[in-house]
Amino acid sequence: MNEKIIELLPEDKLLQCMHCGFCIPHCPTYKNYKIETASPRGRLALMRAVAKNELSFTKNFSKYMRLCLLCRACEDNCPAGVSFGLLMEITRAEIEKKKKKSILKSFILNIILTDQNKLEKIIALLRIYQKSGLQKIIRKTGILKIIPPLEKLERLLIPLPVSSLKKNIKEIEKSGSNTRFKVGFFLGCVMNTMFADTSRKTITILKEIGCEVYIPKNVKCCGAPHGVEGYRETQKKLARFNIDLFLKKELDFIITDCAGCGTALKEYKHLLEDDPEYSEKARIFSSKIKDISEFLWNEAKLRNTKKNINAKVTYHDACHLIHTQKISKEPRELLKIISGLEYIELEDADMCCGSAGSYCITHPDDSIKYLKWKIENINNTGADFVAIGNPGCLIQIMYGIRKENLKIKAVHTVDLLATALNLE
Numbered sequence: 001m002n003e004k005i006i007e008l009l010p011e012d013k014l015l016q017c018m019h020c021g022f023c024i025p026h027c028p029t030y031k032n033y034k035i036e037t038a039s040p041r042g043r044l045a046l047m048r049a050v051a052k053n054e055l056s057f058t059k060n061f062s063k064y065m066r067l068c069l070l071c072r073a074c075e076d077n078c079p080a081g082v083s084f085g086l087l088m089e090i091t092r093a094e095i096e097k098k099k100k101k102s103i104l105k106s107f108i109l110n111i112i113l114t115d116q117n118k119l120e121k122i123i124a125l126l127r128i129y130q131k132s133g134l135q136k137i138i139r140k141t142g143i144l145k146i147i148p149p150l151e152k153l154e155r156l157l158i159p160l161p162v163s164s165l166k167k168n169i170k171e172i173e174k175s176g177s178n179t180r181f182k183v184g185f186f187l188g189c190v191m192n193t194m195f196a197d198t199s200r201k202t203i204t205i206l207k208e209i210g211c212e213v214y215i216p217k218n219v220k221c222c223g224a225p226h227g228v229e230g231y232r233e234t235q236k237k238l239a240r241f242n243i244d245l246f247l248k249k250e251l252d253f254i255i256t257d258c259a260g261c262g263t264a265l266k267e268y269k270h271l272l273e274d275d276p277e278y279s280e281k282a283r284i285f286s287s288k289i290k291d292i293s294e295f296l297w298n299e300a301k302l303r304n305t306k307k308n309i310n311a312k313v314t315y316h317d318a319c320h321l322i323h324t325q326k327i328s329k330e331p332r333e334l335l336k337i338i339s340g341l342e343y344i345e346l347e348d349a350d351m352c353c354g355s356a357g358s359y360c361i362t363h364p365d366d367s368i369k370y371l372k373w374k375i376e377n378i379n380n381t382g383a384d385f386v387a388i389g390n391p392g393c394l395i396q397i398m399y400g401i402r403k404e405n406l407k408i409k410a411v412h413t414v415d416l417l418a419t420a421l422n423l424e
């Protein structure tokens with residue numbers, strides 16, 4: 001007898017799919033595999049079949065669910081409004097429950113990624129590895145090839161900043177001018193440790209345009225990696241903690257410069273909708289979240305910069321900005337107000353770069369294929385910079401640029417804005 005494996009999938013949401021296939025041309029995994037089971041429509045059909053006990057839990061089922069990048073391009077292009085991301089996260093959570101627990105994965109998600117201090121210690125060790133010259137030796141010898149996952153992880157490592165941002169900021173950073181907004185800043189794990197300089201610039205820009213910025217140092221991971229990997233209970237615990245942390249202050253908005261964090265934080269309202277104590281708090285919290293580009297363009301109405309940047313720029317849409325938060329106009333408009341900067345549109349700008357959280361480690365060959373498509377398009381623009389609003393995409397595209405030995409520089413949109421506002 002078949003075992004019912006997905007009890008939690010909401011049937012009404014599954015039945016919303018009308019099989020039209022409009023999502024299919026937008027799906028990178030379908031473009032790669034050209035089979036229905038690697039398409040959103042095919043995955044939904046599989047989910048429906050297991051939810052109705054028509055299909056048993058198989059390795060293949062799990063494989064096609066794991067092959068999905070969770071880029072949510074399908075969701076963005078679905079006329080029926082199917083919540084594909086939510087359905088996939090529930091499915092993965094159920095798969096995770098049924099299979100043998102990976103001690104390493106559980107350690108990373110439940111111990112390291114629930115405490116930014118632990119992550120900072122690991123990054124500090126990596127900093128020593130890099131600065132001591134050991135990295136150069138290791139890369140030259142190719143010794144890590146004997147442990148392929150480690151080699152794949154190591155090659156993505158970017159030059160690390162001298163310290164994390166938390167150590168160099170106050171909990172409340174005041175504006176030099178009149179306060180227009182009281183905002184919170186959600187300091188993401190990767191931004192704090194690997195892109196500290198960029199987040200420092202984000203805070204400086206916020207202060208410059210009249211924000212008093214509250215930056216709680218005991219903030220916890222947004223929970224995005226936990227959602228993707230099916231660790232929904234840990235994700236909920238993190239959400240409750242962050243909600244309490246920010247809602248104790250009277251804030252107009254809560255800003256993030258990490259698209260992945262922004263999506264997770266905006267979705268706390270769905271994550272906790274059945275939690276009687278937190279559903280209302282989560283709704284209020286999520287309503288205050290703004291990506292930095294969204295805030296600067298729509299709320300602060302930033303329209304002028306001070307300094308020319310005489311260069312060409314193109315822009316890559318992070319999935320977690322365009323597909324989940326529907327933010328695509330704002331970062332482009334901000335780039336276009338910089339005088340001297342020529343904007344060039346990127347072909348398939350909204351196609352996933354293959355980073356997709358841990359996908360670049362769990363599915364390295366596929367990830368490289370998506371990256372290759374992305375890098376070819378970036379190179380074809382002839383731009384000097386590719387601006388990006390998400391650290392995961394930045395790390396991946398920086399790797400692609402290094403691998404192909406290209407001159408173009410991958411930067412966060414904020415990096416260019418800070419230069420143009422003379423705030424470096």
Ligand code: SF4
Nearest residue numbers: 017018020021023078
């Ligand atoms: S576009 Fe939406 S309704 Fe149409 S097949 Fe895809 S998921 Fe189903």
Ligand code: SF4
Nearest residue numbers: 027068069071072074
């Ligand atoms: S989330 Fe992305 S990879 Fe997954 S089915 Fe949808 S479009 Fe395809």
